[in-house]
Amino acid sequence: MARPDGNDLKQYLGLMLLCLVLYLPGLTTLPPVDRDEARFVQATRQMLESKDFVRIRFQDKPRHKKPIGIYWLQAATVAMTGSSRTNDVWPYRLPSLLGALVAVLLTFGLGKSLFDRKTGLLAAMLTASSLLLVVEAHQATTDAALLATVVAAQGSLASVYVRARRGETVGWGTPILFWTAQGIGILIKGPITPLVSLVTILALLTMDRKMSHFRGLRLQLGIPLTAVIVCPWAIAITLATDGAFFSDALRSDLLPKLISGHESHGFLPGYYLLLVALTFWPGSLFLGPALRQAFKLRSRMAERFCLAWIIPVWFVFELIPTKLPHYILPIFPALSLITARLLLAGTKDAWDLSRWGLARVGFLVWVLVSVTLTATIVAFPVYIDGGFDMLTLWPALAAVLMLVLTAWNAFRGRLVEGAIVAALLAALVLAPTLHVIMPNADGLWLSRSVARAIQRYGESVSGLPPVVAAAGYHEPSLVFLCGTDTKLVNAPQAALHLRQNPGGLALIREGKDDLFHKTLSGSNGSVRLLERIQGFNYTKGKRMTLNLYGRSNK
Numbered sequence: 001m002a003r004p005d006g007n008d009l010k011q012y013l014g015l016m017l018l019c020l021v022l023y024l025p026g027l028t029t030l031p032p033v034d035r036d037e038a039r040f041v042q043a044t045r046q047m048l049e050s051k052d053f054v055r056i057r058f059q060d061k062p063r064h065k066k067p068i069g070i071y072w073l074q075a076a077t078v079a080m081t082g083s084s085r086t087n088d089v090w091p092y093r094l095p096s097l098l099g100a101l102v103a104v105l106l107t108f109g110l111g112k113s114l115f116d117r118k119t120g121l122l123a124a125m126l127t128a129s130s131l132l133l134v135v136e137a138h139q140a141t142t143d144a145a146l147l148a149t150v151v152a153a154q155g156s157l158a159s160v161y162v163r164a165r166r167g168e169t170v171g172w173g174t175p176i177l178f179w180t181a182q183g184i185g186i187l188i189k190g191p192i193t194p195l196v197s198l199v200t201i202l203a204l205l206t207m208d209r210k211m212s213h214f215r216g217l218r219l220q221l222g223i224p225l226t227a228v229i230v231c232p233w234a235i236a237i238t239l240a241t242d243g244a245f246f247s248d249a250l251r252s253d254l255l256p257k258l259i260s261g262h263e264s265h266g267f268l269p270g271y272y273l274l275l276v277a278l279t280f281w282p283g284s285l286f287l288g289p290a291l292r293q294a295f296k297l298r299s300r301m302a303e304r305f306c307l308a309w310i311i312p313v314w315f316v317f318e319l320i321p322t323k324l325p326h327y328i329l330p331i332f333p334a335l336s337l338i339t340a341r342l343l344l345a346g347t348k349d350a351w352d353l354s355r356w357g358l359a360r361v362g363f364l365v366w367v368l369v370s371v372t373l374t375a376t377i378v379a380f381p382v383y384i385d386g387g388f389d390m391l392t393l394w395p396a397l398a399a400v401l402m403l404v405l406t407a408w409n410a411f412r413g414r415l416v417e418g419a420i421v422a423a424l425l426a427a428l429v430l431a432p433t434l435h436v437i438m439p440n441a442d443g444l445w446l447s448r449s450v451a452r453a454i455q456r457y458g459e460s461v462s463g464l465p466p467v468v469a470a471a472g473y474h475e476p477s478l479v480f481l482c483g484t485d486t487k488l489v490n491a492p493q494a495a496l497h498l499r500q501n502p503g504g505l506a507l508i509r510e511g512k513d514d515l516f517h518k519t520l521s522g523s524n525g526s527v528r529l530l531e532r533i534q535g536f537n538y539t540k541g542k543r544m545t546l547n548l549y550g551r552s553n554k
Contacts, residue, residue, distance in 0.1 A: 008112075011121050015108060019101045019128050021427045023137040026434025027097065028090040030138060031448040031477065034539045037139045038447075038476035039063065041092040044074040044140075046484060048084045054236045058476065059484060062241065064248035068233050069187030070095065070142045087451065087481050092140035099145030100137035104128040106151040107333040114158055114302040115341060122340035122419060126283035127333050129423040134430055136326055142189045143326045149185035149193045150330045153178055157197055158305050160216040161204065165301055170216030179222035183229025190254070196313055196330050203308035207298075257322035269318040272328045277365045279325055280332065282422035283339055284369070285406065286415065288362040289351050290335075290342040303341070309334040343415040351415055363410075367403065374399040377433055384441040384536055391436055398428035446535040446546065447477035450507060453548050454482060457505075457530040466550075469497035471516065472509025473546055475539060495519035498527060502551045505530070510545035528552045 032038045043056050043063050056063040056071060073095035078084050083091040107127045111120020127133060136144040156178035163170050178197075185193025201214060237245045277284045291310075297303040310331045317327050342351070351359050374396050381389040402425035409418030442449060454468060469487040470478060471494040479486045487497060494506040495516050506527075508516045520527055533546045 008108075008117070011108065011117070012105060015104055015121070015124050015128065016101065018125060018423070018427070019104055019137075022128060022134050022430065023097045023100060025431035026138050026438070027093055028088070029435050029439040030089075031439065031445045032089045032480050033139060034447075034475045034477045036141050037089075038480050040070065040142075041074065041089055041140050042476055042480045042484070044071045044078065044092060045084070045480065047071055047075050048078060049484065054233065054240050059479060059486075059488075062244065062248070064241070064245045065253045066142055067187050067190055068237070069184065069189075070145055072187075073145060074140060089140065089480070093138060096139055096141065096144035097137050099148040100128075100133055102148040103133075103144070103151045103333065106148065106155055107336060110151060110155040110158060110333065111337055111340065113155070114162070114305060114337065118344055119337065119340045122343060122416065123333065123336040125423045126336040126339055126419065129426040130279065130283060130332055130336070131281045131426075131430075132279040132326060132329055133332060134426075134434075136329065138434060143329055146185060146189045146192060147329055147332070149181045149188060150196050151333050153181035153185065153193055153197050154200065154309060154333070156181065157200060157217070161213050161305060162301055164213040164216055172218070172221075175216060175218040175221055176225065178217060179225040180229065182222070183226040186226070186230050187233065190249075192330065195316070196309070199312035199316060200305075200309045203312045204305070207304060207308070258320060267321075267323040271323045272314060272318055272325075275325055276328070277362075277369050279328065280335060281366070281369055281373070282402065282406070282426050283336060283419065285362060285366040285410070285422065286339050286342055286351055286419065287335060288358040290339040292358060293342050293345070294338040303338065306334045306338050310338075339419075343419050351410060363407075367407075370399060370403045373429070377429075377437065380437065381441055384443040389437060389440070391432060391440075395429045395431075395433045395437070398425055401425060402429065443535040444538060446473065446533065446537060446544065447475055447481050449533045449535060450478060450546060450548065451481040453531045453533060454505060457548065457550060466503050466505050467497070467501060468505045468507055469494040470507040472512045473507060473537070473544065475537070478507075491515040492519040498549065498551055504550075506549040508547050508549060510547060513547060516549075526552045 032041055039058055043058050046057055046059075047053050050057075053072065053075065054068070056066075056068065074092045077094040078091045081091040081094075104124050104127050108120045108124035111117075111123045113120075133144065133147070136147075156174050159174050160170050160178070182194050182197065204213065205211065234246075272279075276287065280287060294303045294307055298307055313331050314328065317323070320327075377395050377399070378388075378392045381387060381392060402422055405425070406418045406422045409415070409421060438444070450468075454466065465483055467485045467487065468478075468482050469489050471489055471491040474488040479488070487493070489497065491508060491512040492515060494508060496519070497504055498506050499520065506516065517527070527549050528551075530548045530550050533548065535544060535546075536542070537544045
């Protein structure tokens with residue numbers, strides 16, 4: 001990738017500002033999201049509590065799925081902010097925000113190297129504002145941080161490839177960056193970063209039939225360097241778990257995803273193609289013609305590299321039975337690059353609705369997605385809490401303005417202006433939605449409501465927060481917000497908890513109360529209902545009522 005110079009400073013600062021406008025709102029106000037984020041942050045908290053930074057656990061159960069990288073990053077940011085003893089989730093999200101920011105800045109550098117400064121800048125804006133990356137930047141999970149390693153590795157690979165085709169020599173810095181990114185990527189999410197680079201190399205080899213294009217990667221350096229990064233923890237976790245971590249990760253996580261739809265996430269091929277209009281929004285307006293143009297220009301080095309990045313990775317993920325929207329995120333920088341290239345081409349037929357059916361279909365789908373997002377924002381508080389929120393008019397009006405101005409510029413042939421308007425106004429749509437509207441929907445955050453109720457009613461002789469036993473509601477966010485000692489049990493066990501711990505509390509899902517009271521019958525002291533909590537359990541897609549009980553003879 002091209003090195004930054006003084007002329008790039010304004011562009012880098014502008015991109016950083018755009019990222020902060022997109023990623024900061026909601027970071028501190030959104031409660032922990034079930035189930036993946038809540039599991040990650042709780043496991044990280046337990047590392048800090050136990051001072052064991054090798055093994056990964058959720059309460060007393062081993063979490064043998066993802067490697068250690070994201071937990072270390074989260075633990076570092078939590079320790080630096082001094083938030084290890086609070087229930088604030090935002091410090092755990094900082095690695096995702098920083099990962100998204102780094103990925104955007106690296107996309108700019110890659111675009112400058114492959115194409116030119118304008119293409120890199122526009123591509124970085126499209127990547128930054130893509131709906132999927134905005135969402136992932138707010139989640140304390142692996143994917144935003146992983147994207148930074150992918151772009152670093154792919155940028156290094158592009159530099160090696162382009163220089164080799166030009167007959168230029170490759171120094172040591174580029175392969176060191178490539179293999180370092182591979183090692184960090186493995187520590188964050190296993191084989192994904194190496195997979196993206198490997199299939200890109202195989203695609204380029206298929207087209208060029210020249211292995212010499214990749215000698216600059218210096219394999220003799222790379223494998224030992226990657227091993228130095230990965231092996232210390234790999235050895236430590238193998239010894240600490242008697243080899244169970246890798247066997248469990250392979251048997252219970254990786255192989256089930258490759259064989260069938262794991263955890264009810266199975267979909268047929270074509271899933272990501274149907275979803276990309278939403279996940280890559282607002283840049284998806286121009287994506288169809290961009291792919292078409294890039295394929296026409298595949299003999300050029302830059303377009304060829306981007307297609308070798310996009311097509312095989314997309315194909316692999318479409319074939320894997322288990323599908324989640326964020327799996328396809330590693331190709332978004334390449335999609336942004338070819339889209340920016342189309343917009344800056346300056347040819348009249350680049351996006352001509354009168355000539356290209358693909359452009360017409362893409363425009364209609366984009367309008368439908370934009371209108372659906374607008375309607376969803378307005379209807380969200382009504383559906384969740386049963387009341388209209390005037391604040392929803394702000395993002396709704398911004399979405400309408402974006403749709404009108406983007407389409408107006410596009411129809412006048414001002415494609416670059418249209419894309420910039422879409423990226424900037426997307427921030428006005430997403431910022432209030434993530435920072436105010438979603439967090440204010442109390443019915444969506446059952447665990448937060450329970451934690452607040454415990455603060456109101458919970459007492460403990462020791463002065464510590466009371467331990468809660470929950471039956472019928474076992475979301476990981478409840479453990480994070482109410483404490484590691486929270487018991488996820490059945491109704492009789494919750495009753496036994498109250499009997500043995502007069503200062504404790506029991507949280508019982510409505511419908512299981514009879515069994516709870518039956519188990520308690522005949523015990524000393526009565527039980528009183530402290531609060532009834534109602535809301536929508538989005539992980540199960542249904543409304544739920546939870547009853548919080550305590551002993552009346554505390």
